[in-house]
Amino acid sequence: MLERKPLLLLWSGIQLSLLLLLNQAFALWVSAVFAVLMLYRLLTVFKARRAVSLGLVNILAGVIALAFFLQIKQSGVLHFMLQILLLAATARLLALQHLYEARQLVWVHYFLIASCFILHQDMFVAVIVLSVLFANLYSHYRLFSVATAKINWLQTGRAALIILPLWLGMFLLFPRLPPFWQIPNTKAATTGLSDSLDPGSIEQLVQDDSPAFRVEFTSALPAREQLYWRARLYEDFDGRSWQVNTSRQYQRGNQITASNELSVSANLTDYSIIAEASHQRGLFALATPVSSSDNVFIAPGGMLSSHKPVSQRVSYQVSSVLAPVVATSAEEQLNLRLAPGNPQTKAFATRLKQQYPDTDKLVQALASYYSQQPFFYSLTPPRLGSNSIDAFLFDSRTGFCSHYASATAVILRQAGIAARVVGGYQGGIWYPEQGYLAVRQREAHAWVEYLHQGAWHRFDPTAFVAPERILNNLDSMLPEQERALLNSGWRQFKLLQTLRQQFMHLDYYWSVWVLGFNDNEQRELWRSIRRHLHLLGYTLLLISVIAVAALALYLARARHDKTLPAAAKLLYQHLAPLLSTKQPQQPVSVFLQGCMAKYPQYSPLLSDIKSLYDKALYQNDASALAQLKVELKQHRRQLRRLHRAIKNA
Known part of the structure; x- marks a missing residue:
């Protein structure tokens, strides 16, 4: 048992x-x-x-x-x-x-x-x-x-x-072998943005302070107003909420490459992203991605996607052009469709179109409307009725980014301009000493892209209603009561926040150096080894010579130690610094006797050691040898002080 x-x-x-x-x-x-x-x-x-x-x-x-x-x-x-x-x-x-x-x-x-x-x-x-x-x-x-x-x-x-x-x-x-079996798919709750966007979805997400992804730029850090991380295209509207079109949901690895003209005419922004597990395929990229690492692909619409749901942290590299995404012929009709309801909004859009037939001027007028009218940015907007866009634009005028983006897309579609809502993240916290940008779930954002001259141009109504949200961060433009919702509980303690931040930095380095060491990094390491093979050979030869010399010295000392009696070996083991000042031909007992005369304060200790040493050496007294070992261990500090005194003298 x-x-x-x-x-x-x-x-x-x-x-x-x-x-x-x-x-x-x-x-x-x-x-x-x-x-x-x-x-x-x-x-x-x-x-x-x-x-x-x-x-x-x-x-x-x-x-x-x-x-x-x-x-x-x-x-x-x-x-x-x-x-x-x-x-x-x-x-x-x-x-x-x-x-x-x-x-x-x-x-x-x-x-x-x-x-x-x-x-x-x-x-x-x-x-x-x-x-x-x-x-x-x-x-x-x-x-x-x-x-x-x-x-x-x-x-x-x-x-x-x-x-x-x-x-x-x-x-x-060691070569990274593929798995011998396929891990079965799992039903898992998703995090971050989903395939559906309703007026309250992002408000709930921004109360989550956990990281969504982290970015390291190879090129210069873009301006904050350029940091729009595209993740979802919402093109189906039912009168209240937006969904990703089914044609987008089932896209697989048909990678799209940007035209050479676009790649050459604009400067590329190169960056690496470590994304947290979301159990979704959609990933994050700036503006128009033109190339990516092998583990992700660029889908139609300039969206970045993984070949399988991201169930673990994933590291990938992207090159983007900070320019509008080029439109395809099918996208215009897809993004001109209107849902029933919201008659006031449709009438307002019709008047705008009559007054401003030019697309650029209409968008400018819409921006002026948001900045001049009493609109408010809030995490706790009032509930909206069946005609939610009408209730928001003409009654409450209080909402979050998804409210403004949804209303803008409906207005532009009614005015005959193809438009869609884009979900993603805006901004992030830059850590200059660590050299990376941390984008939290709190940075979740929604804006609009409208079709003009064959490309999808970004229009963010939040930039006109609450510009501090874009130029700084969400905390800076919320009232104190709503800011408390974002910094509730333990987040109110600065010490805990500082410790959490330091852990986040360590976790980032772990992700870069350990989790980010993939097949590409390993192949690059092998290439580097081949390039410096001759230098590595000389280094290994030098290390081998040093190792052989050290081994020979160790064996010589071992042979010398075997000839020493057990008592002498024990004394040399514990009193090596002290005995190093002894003359080569001088017996140990005589040396200890001399130390007793020169340093009388240590005389009792040295006398005991000498007595036990003589008994163990000349009388083969096993108990004296054991007692000598105990005596040397117990008075280790006192013997060190004696050695320093002899050395200083």
């Missing part, structure tokens, strides 16, 4: 940690089931009760597994597999009685720990996962060692010094 209480507590702690790490893959009721089972096992350990019988555990596990299987459509295949794996570990711990069962449990834990990196990639969680791994390794060691065994930290350190360079070399140089 297995009766190691500390190990049972450790395994219970490991499983609770795994439950927390894998929690986002489980529904609330699934997490509750696991928590109850694990807490019950902890209770039985503390109260020294017997483990649950294997038959009862098998029945219970079968019922729970069946419940997991019945909701597989909601959870997805991947999350179902994680649930079954954790259930296997929990059931094994509940019925754990014999040593061989514990060995199986430890190996299941290894699989679960590795699975955590499917869901998490940030540095802070990686530290927690590695801590759980070390705890499982320790339990593995305890499982195979005798009860009185102690870890040899010196031997463990030597093994680590050998393993770490090999691990680093494999990480940098």
Whole structure:
């Protein structure tokens, strides 16, 4: 029977940690089931009760597994597999009685720990996962060692010094093989912008302070008013909300390349982006992207997309031209369609068109209308009725970016100008010392693109209603009461905000150096090695010569040490700095006697050492040798002071 209480507590702690790490893959009721089972096992350990019988555990596990299987459509295949794996570990711990069962449990834990990196990639969680791994390794060691065994930290350190360079070399140089199997798709909640935009969607998103993506510019940082990160095109309007057209939703890797004329005529802006997991395909780019790395593609409409849902952090490179996106023939008709309702808005648009038949002048007049009329920018706009655009433009006149963008697109379409709403992010926080731009969910934004002279031109009504939002940030233009919504809870404490920011910087470097080291980076490293192969050869030769010389010196000293008696070896080991001042032919006892005469304050200590040394050396007294070792360790500091005194004299 297995009766190691500390190990049972450790395994219970490991499983609770795994439950927390894998929690986002489980529904609330699934997490509750696991928590109850694990807490019950902890209770039985503390109260020294017997483990649950294997038959009862098998029945219970079968019922729970069946419940997991019945909701597989909601959870997805991947999350179902994680649930079954954790259930296997929990059931094994509940019925754990014999040593061989514990060995199986430890190996299941290894699989679960590795699975955590499917869901998490940030540095802070990686530290927690590695801590759980070390705890499982320790339990593995305890499982195979005798009860009185102690870890040899010196031997463990030597093994680590050998393993770490090999691990680093494999990480940098070993070929990145494709997976042997395909991870099944999972039903997962999306974050960030979705394929639908209604008047309240972005207001909810901007209260989230978590990062959306981070950008490092190879070229110069564009002006803030140019930092419009396009992510979604909303072209279908039902009178209240906007949706991504189905033709856009099902676009796959038919990469679009910009014309040579556009690429040559404008300066390129080159940048790298690390995007957080969103479980969506849409990614972020400035203006008109003209080239990208292989793991993403440029879809029609100048949108950037991934080949599969972004379930983990993704790093990609883009080159963009800060110029309007060139339109296709099909897009004009798609973005002239009108929905029923909002008669006041349509009448207003008709009057504008009659007064300003030229597109540029009409857009200018619309900008003046927003800046001159009493419109207000607010996170908490009033509810709107069935004719939501009419109610916003002529009654409440209070809204957020999505309200203004939606109303503008409807006005332009009614005036005969093709228009669409663009969802994305605007601005970001620039960290000059770290050299990157952090774009949070809070920077979510909506604006309008209208068709003119064959290209989609950007028009942002927010820039005329609340220019501080574009030129500075959202916090600067909100009233104090609404600003409190963005900085509630722990965000009010500056110290916690500072610590969070420092963690964010460390996490960014982790993403760049570790997660961002992809196949392209590895191929570039191999090219660099080939270019400097002769220099590497000379360096390795020099290191080899130094290593051989050091080994020869070590072996020579080892042979010399073998000829020394145990007492002399012990004295040279602990008093090497002190004995280095001794004359080569002078006996150790005579040297110690001389030190006693010159430094009487150290005479009692040196007298004891000399006496024990003489007994151990000349009388082969084993107890004197052991006592000498203890004496040298206990008075280490006093002997150092003696050495400094001799050296200064």
